[in-house]
Amino acid sequence: MKWYQKTGWILALLVLCFPLGCFLMWQYKKEWKTTSKAGASAVFAVFFLAVLLSTFSSDTTQTAALTDQLKTVQAEKQELETQIESLSADLSALNDENQTNAAKIEELQDQLETAEQTIASMADSDSTEELQSQIDALQSENTKLTEENEKLAAQSASASNSSKSSPDATVSSGADAPSQPADTDSQIVLVTKTGSKYHNHKCGNGTYYEATLEDALARGLTPCKKCF
Structure with missing residues (x-):
């Protein structure tokens, strides 16, 4: 008798591999009753189906778990790609900002070099002497203008005092002769040292001095709208 015809191997195959064990049982166990073989076939068939379904369910669960893990990995991968972008x-x-800053730094360096060159040229003794000479010339001119303004103010004051000291002569000459237009060149006006207009009275703040209208016009002054 061969090994697969023995009862023990047939029962083992019914458990481990039901289709093969069932075939061997019906083929070589003629002495078993048909009802016994049918019952054994039914029992082992149910057991085999239960094991098969359990295995399939486990595989399905594992497949679902793996699918969920795959989806999670894909979502994480997409999120990482978004972060990378x-x-x-x-x-x-x-x-871009670094390049812009580098260009600004180069520009500032050029400006700094230009400023250093300018300072170096200004530090030259010849340039310093030239600037000093220009300053001295301007100060000298300013002194001359101040002296001339003081002389004009003194002359104006003297002329004003002379005109005030002889009112009778003015009145008599006005009575004897027809009225003559006033000499605009000798008219006395008020001027401030820093102003660009002449006045006939002190209409604002500042230090005024008297000057002739001729001198005011020669200096390019214009009449004050508040006074005239």
Whole structure:
């Protein structure tokens, strides 16, 4: 008798591999009753189906778990790709800003070099002497103008005092002769040292001095709208 015809191997195959064990049982166990073989076939068939379904269910559960893990990995991968794109954009912006700052630094360095050259040229003794000579010339001219203004103010004051000291002569000459237009060249006006207009009275703050209208016009002064 061969090994697969023995009862023990047939029962083992019914448990481990039901289709093969069932075939061997019906083929070589003629002495078993049909009802016994049918009952054994039914019992082992149910057991085999239960094991098969359990295995399939476990595989299905594992497949679902693996599918969920795969979806999670794909979502994480997509999120990482999005973060990488965002970081790439930020890096590009930083590179552009870095280039802009580098250009500004170069421009500032050029300006600094130009300023240093200017300072060096101004520090030259010849340039310093030339500037000092110009300053001295301006101060001298300013002194001359101040002296001339003082002389004109003194002359104006003297002329004003002379006109005030002889009112009778003015009145008599006005009575004897027809009225003559006033000499505008000898008219006395008021001028401030820093002003650009002449006045006939002190209409504002400042230090006024008297001057002739001729001198005011020669200096390019215009009449004050508040006074005239």
